[in-house]
Amino acid sequence: MKKNRFLVMALTCVALCGCGGKEKSIDNAELFKSAKNDAEKVAIVMKSATPDSVARFICNTALGLNKGVSIDTLQSAVLYAYEHYADENLMKFSDEFDNYSSSLPLAQKMKIMSLAALTDPDGLGYKLGIEYAIQIRDNAMTLKEIDRDMAELKKACGDDTEMYDRVLNGLSIALSMPEFADLPKEVIEKYTHAPAIKVKRATVVAPVEEEAVATPEEVTADTIQ
Known part of the structure; x- marks a missing residue:
């Protein structure tokens, strides 16, 4: 994918999907009711989701595609993930952002x-x-x-x-x-x-x-x- 771009973005995105491409069924309003900011929302998802799913969640939510939850500042959400992932997990998160950015409408x-x-x-x-x-x-x-x-x-x-x-x-x-x-x-x-x-x-x-x-x-x- 990288060869097809002139600029590697630090922020890109994908839709929140589980295996098989189907969106997880969750009550977003209930799940995120305690979150005070974007970083806390990402932290909640990181507790139970894989890095690639977290990447998709951030993007989908920033685009307004996840009902019951919002991302107000994309940079803050992504920065939190970058600061709290390491090694293989960080690579998975980053790669998922990178790959999906090229396939978005x-x-x-x-x-x-x-x-x-x-x-x-x-x-x-x-x-x-x-x-x-x-x-x-x-x-x-x-x-x-x-x-x-x-x-x-x-x-x-x-x-x-x-x-x-x-x-x-x-x-x-x-x-x-x-x-x-x-x-x-x-x-x-x-x-x-x-x-x-x-x-x-x-x-x-x-x-x-x-x-x-x-x-x-x-x-x-x-x-x-």
């Missing part, structure tokens, strides 16, 4: 990355567009699927039309490269005409392990893997 991915606050809005939109191009290629997505994702993203952006335009801009730049030339012609034709906006250099506000986000003028064939 585009609109949800935007929300999580916004909550993570690792890049400024310009860099975030551009990064999302680039990564989505890779997702289109790797998953052999159809134009219909892409149109649906973009419609959901536009709805999620609401009045922030600049964010939506930045995603289109990043997508357009990526799809213009030779590495994506084998995508369906209809996809290339529709999504290589991004709005003419200025994309500023991304500002990363948290440590990363790999190379920083590329800006449009820095994108070359070598940066697409």
Whole structure:
């Protein structure tokens, strides 16, 4: 998964699932009634769940998908897990975040990355567009699927039309490269005409392990893997 990203996020996410992909049946309101903050909510889950399930719980809750419980500050929740896991458990937790971030629907991915606050809005939109191009290629997505994702993203952006335009801009730049030339012609034709906006250099506000986000003028064939 890491080879398909320009920036390794310290925060990513997955849905709370047990084995087999089914969500655990719990009374969230009752389970978390004693929790005073996000860290205490994570602590409760860590007592009985595996590290990967904890990662999914944090993400799903931050997205508002777990009834009866909320995560108000994603960074605080994730930081607690990082501080209280070690060795193999820490690796499992981190890997689950990392792997699921690449598979989130585009609109949800935007929300999580916004909550993570690792890049400024310009860099975030551009990064999302680039990564989505890779997702289109790797998953052999159809134009219909892409149109649906973009419609959901536009709805999620609401009045922030600049964010939506930045995603289109990043997508357009990526799809213009030779590495994506084998995508369906209809996809290339529709999504290589991004709005003419200025994309500023991304500002990363948290440590990363790999190379920083590329800006449009820095994108070359070598940066697409």
